[in-house]
Amino acid sequence: MLPIRNTSDLKSLTATAPAKLIISGEHSVLYGQPALAIAINRYTSTTTTWSATARIHFDLLDLSYAKSYTRKALLSIAKNLRDDYRIKRPFELLQYSVSRLLEVLNIKLSRGVDICVESNIPIGCGMGSSAAAIVSTVSALTALLHYDWNGCDQLAFCREIESLQHGKSSGLDLHLVTHGGCVRFEDGITQSRAVPKIPLSIVNTGQPESSTGACVAHVMPAFTNDPKLASEFAVVTNHIDTALAANDLLEIKRGIRANHSLLRRIGVVPDKVANFISEIEVAGGAAKICGAGAVLGDNAGVVLLMADHGVQNIIRKYGYELQSIQVDTHGITII
Numbered sequence: 001m002l003p004i005r006n007t008s009d010l011k012s013l014t015a016t017a018p019a020k021l022i023i024s025g026e027h028s029v030l031y032g033q034p035a036l037a038i039a040i041n042r043y044t045s046t047t048t049t050w051s052a053t054a055r056i057h058f059d060l061l062d063l064s065y066a067k068s069y070t071r072k073a074l075l076s077i078a079k080n081l082r083d084d085y086r087i088k089r090p091f092e093l094l095q096y097s098v099s100r101l102l103e104v105l106n107i108k109l110s111r112g113v114d115i116c117v118e119s120n121i122p123i124g125c126g127m128g129s130s131a132a133a134i135v136s137t138v139s140a141l142t143a144l145l146h147y148d149w150n151g152c153d154q155l156a157f158c159r160e161i162e163s164l165q166h167g168k169s170s171g172l173d174l175h176l177v178t179h180g181g182c183v184r185f186e187d188g189i190t191q192s193r194a195v196p197k198i199p200l201s202i203v204n205t206g207q208p209e210s211s212t213g214a215c216v217a218h219v220m221p222a223f224t225n226d227p228k229l230a231s232e233f234a235v236v237t238n239h240i241d242t243a244l245a246a247n248d249l250l251e252i253k254r255g256i257r258a259n260h261s262l263l264r265r266i267g268v269v270p271d272k273v274a275n276f277i278s279e280i281e282v283a284g285g286a287a288k289i290c291g292a293g294a295v296l297g298d299n300a301g302v303v304l305l306m307a308d309h310g311v312q313n314i315i316r317k318y319g320y321e322l323q324s325i326q327v328d329t330h331g332i333t334i335i
Contacts, residue, residue, distance in 0.1 A: 030170050126292060131176075
C-alpha cells in the first residue's frame with residue numbers, strides 16, 4: 001500500500017478543470033500529425049468531502065445521478081466495465097475513475113467520501129468534457145488523500161481511463177485541461193504557444209447522435225486507404241500555426257476553411273452543420289467543428305467561428321446561439 005499522509009486536517013476540497021477546443025488537427029492527431037488546441041473558460045468542478053459513512057457517494061448534479069457504493073462494489077463495477085472494453089454512460093466514467101484510482105494506488109479508505117461533480121461543459125460536444133471530469137475527479141480525490149504523484153504518471157493514468165471510453169486517446173484533451181493555455185501537440189509531444197490574440201466565438205450545434213469512438217472508427221479507413229490524407233491535415237495545421245503566431249486574421253480564416261473542407265471529406269460534418277458553415281463563409285467568415293464531429297443526425301457539437309459581422313441572422317436561422325470564449329491559462333486548479 002502506498003503511503004498516505006495524515007488527512008485529519010483536510011475535510012473537503014474542490015478541483016476545477018477547464019474545457020478545450022481543437023483549432024486544427026481533429027482525427028489526424030491520432031495518426032501522428034500535429035494539432036493546435038486551447039483550453040477555454042468552461043469548467044467541471046469536483047468537490048471531495050470526508051463522510052462518516054464507509055461508502056463512496058457520487059452526486060453528479062448535471063446528470064441527476066446520486067448513489068453510494070462500498071469500495072468492494074465499486075471495484076466490481078470497474079472490473080465489469082474493463083471486461084466490456086468500454087464505458088457507455090457518463091456516470092460510469094467517474095465510477096471507473098475513482099475505483100481504478102483506489103485500485104492502482106492500493107488505497108483502502110478508513111472512512112467514506114462524498115464526490116460532488118458539476119459542470120458547464122456540454123457533454124459529447126467536442127469540448128473535452130470527459131477529460132475535464134476525469135482530471136478534476138482524480139485531482140480532487142488524490143489531493144484529499146494528500147497523495148502526490150508524478151504529473152506524467154497522472155496523465156498516463158487518466159489516458160487509460162479516457163481510452164476505455166473513446167477507444168483511443170491521443171492525450172491532447174488531458175494535457176490541456178491539466179495545464180491550460182494554447183499548445184501544438186504532435187505524436188505525444190506538446191509545445192506551448194502564445195495565447196491567440198484573435199476574438200474567438202463558438203456555437204453549439206447540439207450533442208451528436210454518434211459517439212467519439214464511432215467517429216474515430218468511421219474515419220479510420222479514409223486515413224488507412226489514403227496515405228496522403230494525414231499529411232494534408234498537417235499542412236493546414238502548420239498554416240494556421242504560422243498565421244496565429246503572426247496574428248494574420250485573413251490566413252487564419254483560410255486555414256480554418258481548409259480544415260473544414262478536410263473534415264467534410266472524411267465525413268464527420270452533417271449536412272445541416274455544413275450548410276450553416278457554408279453560409280458563414282459566404283458572409284466572409286470561417287467556421288469548423290472542434291471535436292470528433294458526427295456520422296449520424298444533424299448535430300456535430302461545438303463549432304469554432306470567426307466572423308467580423310453580419311452572421312447573427314445566420315446563427316438564429318439555424319437555431320444556434322453565439323457564445324464568446326476566452327483562453328484558460330491555468331488548467332486544473334485546486335481550491
